[in-house]
Amino acid sequence: DIVMxxxxxxxxxxxxxxxxxxxxxSQSLLxxxxxxxxxxxxxxxxxxxxxxxxxGSNRAPGVSDRFSGSGSGTDFTLKISRVESEDxxxxxxxxxxxxxxxxxxxxxxxxx
Amino acid sequence: xxxxxxxxxxxxxxxxxxxxxxAISGDTVSSNTAGWNWIRQSPSRGLEWLGRTYYxxxxxxxxxxxxKSRINMNPDTSxxxxxxxLNSVTPEDTAVYYCARHYYESSGSYPQYFDYWGQGILVTxxx
Numbered sequence: 001d002i003v004m005x006x007x008x009x010x011x012x013x014x015x016x017x018x019x020x021x022x023x024x025x026s027q028s029l030l031x032x033x034x035x036x037x038x039x040x041x042x043x044x045x046x047x048x049x050x051x052x053x054x055x056g057s058n059r060a061p062g063v064s065d066r067f068s069g070s071g072s073g074t075d076f077t078l079k080i081s082r083v084e085s086e087d088x089x090x091x092x093x094x095x096x097x098x099x100x101x102x103x104x105x106x107x108x109x110x111x112x
Numbered sequence: 113x114x115x116x117x118x119x120x121x122x123x124x125x126x127x128x129x130x131x132x133x134x135a136i137s138g139d140t141v142s143s144n145t146a147g148w149n150w151i152r153q154s155p156s157r158g159l160e161w162l163g164r165t166y167y168x169x170x171x172x173x174x175x176x177x178x179x180k181s182r183i184n185m186n187p188d189t190s191x192x193x194x195x196x197x198l199n200s201v202t203p204e205d206t207a208v209y210y211c212a213r214h215y216y217e218s219s220g221s222y223p224q225y226f227d228y229w230g231q232g233i234l235v236t237x238x239x
Contacts, residue, residue, distance in 0.1 A: 031222075035222075048212075048231065048232055049159070049226070049229060054224055094159075096225075099176075100161050100177065101149075
């Protein structure tokens with residue numbers, strides 16, 4: 001199975017400041033299509049996860065342009081340009097390069 | 113607008129079978145641009161993908177090795193829903209269980225992202 005490792009696990013951020021989360025996979029997530037099968041999800045308190053970024057760097061429909069994804073191979077990053085109070089929750093990276101799909105441990109973002 | 117409505121018991125006894133259903137509206141279970149997945153979440157294991165069922169001219173099922181000997185997923189085209197059965201449960205199977213749609217591009221060959229999730233059901237395994 002592909003192991004996904006996130007850092008940091010806890011991320012206190014002042015509103016208006018940027019934030020960054022790292023995700024590393026134990027194998028390359030590059031597919032023969034040329035896409036990296038890496039998604040980012042946010043789970044807000046008491047809710048089901050919701051997609052933010054797919055295929056490494058594509059913002060899902062309806063997602064704020066404050067969110068961006070980048071990376072290649074085994075190293076990926078989620079960036080929030082200016083954190084807002086509504087961004088609170090746990091952020092997960094997930095690989096869909098091969099089954100079983102696997103998730104990172106999660107990064108809990110909180111407002112300072 | 114796609115909606116996934118989950119149902120099933122919240123308490124299951126050890127060694128018995130966990131059974132959940134996920135009713136789909138706004139899409140069809142036999143869609144060529146969807147895969148229907150079960151994912152669970154617990155404090156000890158985090159988010160864990162359990163398996164998927166999808167239709168591409170015929171039905172396919174794929175399961176996580178960790179539960180492969182105990183799991184069954186069935187599509188029900190007449191009710192437009194999917195079901196999950198997990199046999200011989202132990203307290204380690206206690207978790208919130210989600211169904212989720214994996215959206216595929218138009219050819220149906222390449223997954224894009226999990227775009228719709230059920231509300232989640234907490235299943236506790238205890239006597």
